[in-house]
Amino acid sequence: MTGVTPILEATGLVKRYGRVTALDRADFDLYPGEVLAVIGDNGAGKSTLIKALSGAVIPDQGEIRLHGKPVRFGNPMEARAAGIETVYQTLAVSPALGIADNLFLGREIRKPGILGSVFRMLDKAEMQRQARKELSELGLLTIQNINQAVETLSGGQRQGVAVARSAAFGSQVVILDEPTAALGVKESRRVLNLIRQLRDKGLPIVLISHNMPHVFEVADRIHVHRLGRRAAVIHPDTHSMSDAVAIMTGATELGVA
Numbered sequence: 001m002t003g004v005t006p007i008l009e010a011t012g013l014v015k016r017y018g019r020v021t022a023l024d025r026a027d028f029d030l031y032p033g034e035v036l037a038v039i040g041d042n043g044a045g046k047s048t049l050i051k052a053l054s055g056a057v058i059p060d061q062g063e064i065r066l067h068g069k070p071v072r073f074g075n076p077m078e079a080r081a082a083g084i085e086t087v088y089q090t091l092a093v094s095p096a097l098g099i100a101d102n103l104f105l106g107r108e109i110r111k112p113g114i115l116g117s118v119f120r121m122l123d124k125a126e127m128q129r130q131a132r133k134e135l136s137e138l139g140l141l142t143i144q145n146i147n148q149a150v151e152t153l154s155g156g157q158r159q160g161v162a163v164a165r166s167a168a169f170g171s172q173v174v175i176l177d178e179p180t181a182a183l184g185v186k187e188s189r190r191v192l193n194l195i196r197q198l199r200d201k202g203l204p205i206v207l208i209s210h211n212m213p214h215v216f217e218v219a220d221r222i223h224v225h226r227l228g229r230r231a232a233v234i235h236p237d238t239h240s241m242s243d244a245v246a247i248m249t250g251a252t253e254l255g256v257a
């Protein structure tokens with residue numbers, strides 16, 4: 001993609017944990033409007049890369065650029081404020097809260113005027129209205145009751161709420177960490193459709209996954225991580241799953257950036 005500035009880009013990221021080098025001069029780029037999958041063997045450094053991009057880990061060396069401008073995130077809140085939303089498989093939502101509450105967690109809408117500014121009263125009706133709108137735009141309104149506790153939802157619906165939450169707030173980039181790992185076939189399908197919908201709405205997505213068929217189904221490009229760095233970027237239409245596995249395991253160095 002020559003001539004197009006990546007939305008999110010990293011060069012030469014290094015992160016050491018004692019004697020372990022989790023990131024060893026890793027590069028990364030994400031372009032507008034794409035689903036980029038990140039794959040790699042266990043321990044290859046995928047999580048550390050994603051944590052560095054989302055402010056959860058501060059790299060020892062290297063540079064991260066958002067819209068071409070260097071950024072330094074001291075913590076995940078700073079990355080989020082800059083528009084990088086990360087949905088972790090486990091920490092996606094607060095189970096005991098309702099759907100609308102989950103969507104607005106940490107960004108609650110207050111009532112207008114003095115009720116909100118002084119008495120900090122929440123505008124529940126407005127939050128429910130926006131939650132309903134967001135979920136129906138994403139085709140998730142099979143969920144009947146917007147105040148239903150998230151713990152009563154299915155795994156796929158929960159993931160949907162988490163993804164909707166990340167998509168709802170003017171995000172620039174959404175990072176999904178193993179979104180289908182705990183889901184059944186039907187629920188995985190819904191989440192994959194959701195990923196496509198978000199991409200079609202113009203939101204670029206980073207998808208970390210061990211599930212090759214899912215990766216090959218939705219990704220526009222595939223970043224293959226090996227031994228702490230990007231070993232190759234491949235395309236699902238020109239490379240096979242066995243090419244991907246061969247690069248992951250070091251059996252071949254084939255691949256194009």
Ligand SMILES: Nc1ncnc2c1ncn2[C@@H]1O[C@H](COP(=O)(O)OP(=O)(O)OP(=O)(O)O)[C@@H](O)[C@H]1O
Pocket residue numbers: 017020021022040041042043044045046047048049
């Ligand atoms: N907090 C930490 N302290 C010490 N070592 C760590 C820490 N986090 C990651 N590592 C090490 O860094 C290397 C890369 O780990 P990372 O979790 O990034 O890999 P991964 O590709 O995400 O693996 P998996 O697919 O198994 O989740 C591993 O050797 C791991 O043991």
